[in-house]
Amino acid sequence: MKARLLSRGDVLKVVDLLRRRGYEVIAPFRGRGRDTFFDPVTDQNRDRIQIHLPNPYYPPKRFVFPPIERLLKVERSNGDLRIQSTYEERKRAIFGIRSCDVAGIYHLDRFYLGRDFPDIYYQNHRKNLFLVNVACTDPELDIGEECFCMCTDTGPAARDHFDLQLFDLHGMGAQSVKDGDDFLAVAGTPLGETLFADPIFRKGSPEHVAQRSAILDGVRKSFRPGTTSWFSAAIQAVSRGEIPEETWDEVGNRCLECGGCTYVCPACTCFTVTDRLAEGNAVERLRIWDSCALSGFTRMAGGFNPRRAVHDRRNRRFFRKLAHYFIERELSMACVGCGRCAAVCHGDIGMPSVVEMIRRHVTARSNEA
Amino acid sequence: MNPSSIEHVAMPGIAPKIVENVYLPKVAVLDRVVDEIDEVKTFYWHFEDNEAQSAFKRFRPGQFAQVSLFGVGEFPTSLPPSPTEENTFFTVRQVGSCTQALHKLKPGDKFAVRGPYGNGFPMEDYRGKNLVFIAGGIGLIPLRSAIVYALANREHYERIQIFHGAKTPKELMYVSKLLNWERTPGVDCHITVDRAAEGWTGDVGVVGSLFKKPGVKVAVENAVAFVCGPPVMFRFVIQDLLAMGFKERNIVSTLERYMKCGVGKCGHCCIGVAYVCVDGPVFTYEQIKQLGEDI
Numbered sequence: 001m002k003a004r005l006l007s008r009g010d011v012l013k014v015v016d017l018l019r020r021r022g023y024e025v026i027a028p029f030r031g032r033g034r035d036t037f038f039d040p041v042t043d044q045n046r047d048r049i050q051i052h053l054p055n056p057y058y059p060p061k062r063f064v065f066p067p068i069e070r071l072l073k074v075e076r077s078n079g080d081l082r083i084q085s086t087y088e089e090r091k092r093a094i095f096g097i098r099s100c101d102v103a104g105i106y107h108l109d110r111f112y113l114g115r116d117f118p119d120i121y122y123q124n125h126r127k128n129l130f131l132v133n134v135a136c137t138d139p140e141l142d143i144g145e146e147c148f149c150m151c152t153d154t155g156p157a158a159r160d161h162f163d164l165q166l167f168d169l170h171g172m173g174a175q176s177v178k179d180g181d182d183f184l185a186v187a188g189t190p191l192g193e194t195l196f197a198d199p200i201f202r203k204g205s206p207e208h209v210a211q212r213s214a215i216l217d218g219v220r221k222s223f224r225p226g227t228t229s230w231f232s233a234a235i236q237a238v239s240r241g242e243i244p245e246e247t248w249d250e251v252g253n254r255c256l257e258c259g260g261c262t263y264v265c266p267a268c269t270c271f272t273v274t275d276r277l278a279e280g281n282a283v284e285r286l287r288i289w290d291s292c293a294l295s296g297f298t299r300m301a302g303g304f305n306p307r308r309a310v311h312d313r314r315n316r317r318f319f320r321k322l323a324h325y326f327i328e329r330e331l332s333m334a335c336v337g338c339g340r341c342a343a344v345c346h347g348d349i350g351m352p353s354v355v356e357m358i359r360r361h362v363t364a365r366s367n368e369a
Numbered sequence: 370m371n372p373s374s375i376e377h378v379a380m381p382g383i384a385p386k387i388v389e390n391v392y393l394p395k396v397a398v399l400d401r402v403v404d405e406i407d408e409v410k411t412f413y414w415h416f417e418d419n420e421a422q423s424a425f426k427r428f429r430p431g432q433f434a435q436v437s438l439f440g441v442g443e444f445p446t447s448l449p450p451s452p453t454e455e456n457t458f459f460t461v462r463q464v465g466s467c468t469q470a471l472h473k474l475k476p477g478d479k480f481a482v483r484g485p486y487g488n489g490f491p492m493e494d495y496r497g498k499n500l501v502f503i504a505g506g507i508g509l510i511p512l513r514s515a516i517v518y519a520l521a522n523r524e525h526y527e528r529i530q531i532f533h534g535a536k537t538p539k540e541l542m543y544v545s546k547l548l549n550w551e552r553t554p555g556v557d558c559h560i561t562v563d564r565a566a567e568g569w570t571g572d573v574g575v576v577g578s579l580f581k582k583p584g585v586k587v588a589v590e591n592a593v594a595f596v597c598g599p600p601v602m603f604r605f606v607i608q609d610l611l612a613m614g615f616k617e618r619n620i621v622s623t624l625e626r627y628m629k630c631g632v633g634k635c636g637h638c639c640i641g642v643a644y645v646c647v648d649g650p651v652f653t654y655e656q657i658k659q660l661g662e663d664i
Contacts, residue, residue: 071392074439081439081479085390116647117632118388270636273392273629275440283439285392290629290636298637300627301444301465306640306662316639325642 002193004201005208006183011166012049013200014132014185015041015095023093023130026063028053038063038094051134051168052141055098055338059266063092064108064125065289067263071121072285073278086284087121093130097162098142099155100338102133104266106161110330111269121287130191133162137215139222146339147223148352151231154336156219157212163192169211184212230359237362239324243315247361251318251354252311254347259291261317261341261350267334270297292317318354391632394437394481395421399474405460406540409507410472411449413458416482425485428452430492430514431623431651434459434484435631438470445628445646448485449510451517460510460542486631487650490515490595490621492522499528499588503606505576505598506535509542511623511650512597516550523555528588530557534576534602538562538569559585576602577609589613594620596654607654620654 006014018025025041027049036056041049075082097105105126112122135157136142136149142156149155157167167184185201187193195201237243262268272290275283290297292313299305307313320326321334335351342350349357400413416422425434428448436459437443444467449460463472474480492515500519504512519526531550535541541560550558559579561572572579576598580587594615596606603622610620626638626645638645641660643652652660 076439079477079479081396081481083393083396083481085393112634115633117391117634119634120388120390121392123388269634271629272635272637273443275442277440285437285439285443287629287635292636298627300625301468306626312662319641320636320639323642 002187002196003204003209004185004187004196005204006166006185006201008168008170008181008183010200011051011183012046013198014164014166014195015046015049017195017198017200018093018095018130018132023091025093025095026060027095028056041095049096051096051166052138054141054144055101055147055340057264057340057343059101059104059264059338059340060094060097061101061104061108061266061268063094064105064122064129065112065269066125067289069121069287070284071273071287074283074285076281076283085120087124089124089128091128092125093132095132096134097131098136098338099133099158100147100149100152100336101266102131102158102162103149103152103154103332103336104338105129105131107267107330107332107334107336108269109161110332111334114330131162131164131188133158133165133188135165135167135216137168137219139219143219143222144339144343145224146342146350146352147337148231148339149337150220150223151229152333152335152337157216160188162188164188164195167212167215169208169215182208184208230355233362234355234358235322235324235327237358238319238322242362243358244361244365247357248311248315250357251314251349252309254349255293255310255314256347257293257295257310257313258346259293260344260346262291262293263289264340264344266338266340267321267336269334292320314349318351321351392483392630394435394443394483397480397482399476399478399480401476402474405542406507406535408463409460409542410463411458411460412471412474413456414480414482415457417479422457425457425482426452428485429489430518431489431511432485432487433631433646433650434482434486435628436467436471437481437483438467438474439481441470442467443629444468445486445625445631447511447514447623447625447650449513451514451521453518453521460507460513462507484631486646488648490651492518495593496525497591498526499530499590499592500526501530501532501588501592501594503532503576503594503596503598503610504534504542505602505606506540507542508597508599508602509533510597512595513543513546515595520550520553520556527591528557529555530559530588532559532561532576532579534561534563534574534579534598536563538566538571557585575605577605580609580613587613589615592619596620596622617655617658618653621651622654622657623650624652624657625650 015025026038027041029039030050036053038060070086073084073086112119165186169182270290271287273287278284298307327333342352396417397414403411433445433447435443446459461468502512550556565573624645628638629635631646633644633647640662
């Protein structure tokens with residue numbers, strides 16, 4: 001991997017570079033209060049792009065897997081059917097994507113493209129997507145209360161799966177402020193490396209790389225020391241089926257069945273398919289995000305529902321995300337440590353809390369034994 | 370259910386291979402409709418496109434297809450024909466909005482089909498074995514394919530036994546086929562109904578009662594039992610089979626689940642460690658127990 005230096009004042013020129021190359025650039029912005037969001041960059045909002053900010057509530061997943069997407073258009077006339085695939089292809093870049101969300105997109109890659117029956121709709125969104133990762137180096141702004149990427153090994157600085165990574169050398173633990181007004185840019189792909197032809201990128205030195213490591217060491221220590229450090233043990237317990245039933249009962253009792261956790265998750269993949277009548281007796285087939293939290297998720301025609309109880313459904317979600325079988329199946333984990341489920345959940349059964357409940361119940365049980 | 374080989378590796382910035390659209394169904398034409406039992410009909414159809422028809426005909430017994438009724442939706446249904454047969458058809462009970470829409474179609478009407486999907490019964494692995502088919506009610510629909518296939522490849526299989534039970538004589542599935550099987554030499558076919566009706570001279574009782582009938586000897590050694598039927602029937606038949614000495618891995622069934630894609634993406638049919646659509650729908654009883662959900 002090649003690395004270059006970039007002055008703080010030139011960071012947003014990366015956005016300009018990408019726009020000149022024909023990318024629609026999506027970047028993080030700050031709304032009123034603490035709200036942050038991803039939005040397309042225009043000439044008007046370009047200067048308001050945020051480098052350090054709390055990770056937006058809605059992950060950038062929707063740019064590769066839209067909440068509602070048209071799959072087919074079917075024209076019906078005189079009893080005949082004409083079925084067309086409707087693809088959307090766009091040359092897009094996401095600037096400022098956090099490391100956890102880079103891992104989220106990688107998980108979607110593995111899930112939709114890595115096995116039999118690759119998904120062409122996903123591929124069309126993905127194939128021209130350029131990812132500019134900004135490493136989380138500001139403990140105040142970048143790292144939230146709920147972040148646990150340390151446990152999922154997805155952050156605070158992604159190791160791969162980005163095209164370009166920008167690392168603020170003015171982060172905490174920086175040895176001197178003298179060199180502190182630079183960013184270290186790392187290319188993750190040959191395409192990312194082509195940006196280095198632009199004169200805004202300067203040669204760096206081994207000291208800059210050493211500084212990066214020093215900053216990362218400091219950032220790692222600034223995460224809230226939480227029970228999520230039990231994450232890998234929870235994976236083991238879930239995979240071996242060692243979770244006591246009462247854990248899922250408790251999780252089920254606290255679930256309000258709103259589906260929020262799945263809608264903010266950068267690694268959730270489920271969808272439903274529905275037909276909609278369009279103009280001129282045509283039909284559009286759509287896919288829409290679906291959620292395993294909702295009771296109708298497994299209900300079959302005729303009403304039989306093999307997964308009736310709430311705790312069955314909650315068990316399902318955490319099993320799907322944590323069981324070693326699925327991690328091996330996709331070669332990536334369906335939880336990337338972003339903490340959004342914890343932030344959105346009214347019943348406090350986001351991933352970190354559930355890991356804590358697993359810890360409590362499993363250790364209580366082993367103490368009894 | 371092993372993690373299958375990773376064929377398509379996506380890397381950022383590198384376009385993956387161009388692939389076909391797995392969600393795109395092909396237009397099918399309804400040829401004729403045959404009444405089976407109350408609310409159950411068989412729909413004979415063919416693809417408009419000849420190539421699609423011959424590609425589809427390579428399906429295996431136990432696989433399924435996704436049927437599109439545009440404007441209503443898409444539903445999964447098992448494939449009752451054997452690939453050794455000429456015709457392609459579905460046998461479908463009217464139970465939800467999509468199946469109702471299918472039931473309203475007339476010969477000549479068009480709909481769409483994609484598939485075949487799923488693993489199917491490993492009929493090659495069963496060569497040289499005794500085959501025991503046990504079907505309750507419309508559970509005979511998915512088993513029909515394997516039965517016809519086994520009979521068409523008779524020399525590869527040892528004894529073939531068929532046990533079919535229905536609530537009443539009027540609810541026996543594929544009656545003409547059943548009567549044929551009863552008369553076919555080398556096939557041990559037994560039929561029973563829960564409640565007899567006037568004119569019924571056959572057996573009365575649940576399907577499991579046939580196993581204890583005088584003169585019936587269920588093959589247990591070197592045998593595979595195919596079991597399909599309603600949940601209650603399934604539970605009792607499994608008990609009977611295990612008591613007779615069947616190993617859990619030698620009992621197979623096909624599961625049905627709510628499905629939207631059929632290709633392992635939408636997530637609805639995922640139970641335990643399996644996506645029913647790609648890892649199933651055929652599972653051994655040993656696997657079904659591990660999946661840990663109601664049948």
